[in-house]
Amino acid sequence: MRLQLLGTGAAGGVPLYGCTCPVCQAAATDDRLCRKPCCAFLEHRGETILIDAGLADVGRCLPSGDLTRILLTHYHPDHVQGLFDLRWGCNTTIPVHGPDDVEGCADLFKNPGILDFSTVMKPFHTVIFAGLKVTPVPLNHSRMTLGYCFAHDTSRLAYLCDTVGLPLFSLDFLEAWQPNHIVLDCCHPPQITPPINHNDITKAIGIAHDFPQSSLWLTHISHGLDLWLQKHAHTLPSNIRVASDGLVIR
Numbered sequence: 544m545r546l547q548l549l550g551t552g553a554a555g556g557v558p559l560y561g562c563t564c565p566v567c568q569a570a571a572t573d574d575r576l577c578r579k580p581c582c583a584f585l586e587h588r589g590e591t592i593l594i595d596a597g598l599a600d601v602g603r604c605l606p607s608g609d610l611t612r613i614l615l616t617h618y619h620p621d622h623v624q625g626l627f628d629l630r631w632g633c634n635t636t637i638p639v640h641g642p643d644d645v646e647g648c649a650d651l652f653k654n655p656g657i658l659d660f661s662t663v664m665k666p667f668h669t670v671i672f673a674g675l676k677v678t679p680v681p682l683n684h685s686r687m688t689l690g691y692c693f694a695h696d697t698s699r700l701a702y703l704c705d706t707v708g709l710p711l712f713s714l715d716f717l718e719a720w721q722p723n724h725i726v727l728d729c730c731h732p733p734q735i736t737p738p739i740n741h742n743d744i745t746k747a748i749g750i751a752h753d754f755p756q757s758s759l760w761l762t763h764i765s766h767g768l769d770l771w772l773q774k775h776a777h778t779l780p781s782n783i784r785v786a787s788d789g790l791v792i793r
């Protein structure tokens with residue numbers, strides 16, 4: 544199992560349009576500091592799975608015609624915007640598995656093109672793709688959102704984005720499941736009022752304490768969090784790592 548994070552940014556990405564903060568100024572001249580919206584690519588025994596489609600040009604970032612399927616966490620634009628272009632492809636059909644959300648996003652369901660949205664993922668119902676077990680877990684977000692737990696032999700990786708904290712049933716499942724790696728939504732620096740919809744770093748540290756044996760990779764990162772990390776990254780628990788675009792987790 545190999546997971547590459549194609550995008551690790553919040554909805555506006557980094558650099559944020561119009562922003563003159565030090566993070567955005569540095570990212571404007573150094574691609575390595577840029578963050579595109581959330582998107583990941585998982586490969587396992589010939590299965591090639593796109594997790595969300597935050598990159599507007601996602602079809603051109605992957606080998607043409609090679610995608611086995613797409614898993615969607617939810618239908619917010621920053622997670623599906625690449626589908627608006629990809630759907631007009633040809634010579635293939637791509638199954639898209641997502642949460643039970645009748646609305647979808649804009650006209651995706653009305654004009655699906657080559658995308659097949661007919662399979663809905665059900666919380667805690669495990670499906671198997673080429674020997675890879677995939678278990679969806681509900682997350683806390685402003686609309687129906689699923690995290691995905693991938694398991695093969697002793698390798699277990701959870702992709703949990705977008706969420707603030709974790710619902711109790713999902714937390715119970717994950718604590719029993721014991722992931723090696725967790726890719727976790729962490730959008731904000733510490734907030735004075737409790738965050739809604741996305742973790743701030745305080746919430747992420749709380750989750751890191753719940754999973755001392757797991758490596759936690761922060762994603763969905765805003766320029767504000769990057770700015771905070773410039774001064775405080777060294778204070779984070781040792782099992783928290785900050786992801787970057789292009790990072791590979793095996």
Ligand SMILES: [Zn+2]
Pocket residue numbers: 559562563564565566567568766767
């Ligand atoms: Zn900025």
Ligand SMILES: [Zn+2]
Pocket residue numbers: 617619684705
């Ligand atoms: Zn969202």
Ligand SMILES: [Zn+2]
Pocket residue numbers: 553554581619621622705763
């Ligand atoms: Zn998002």
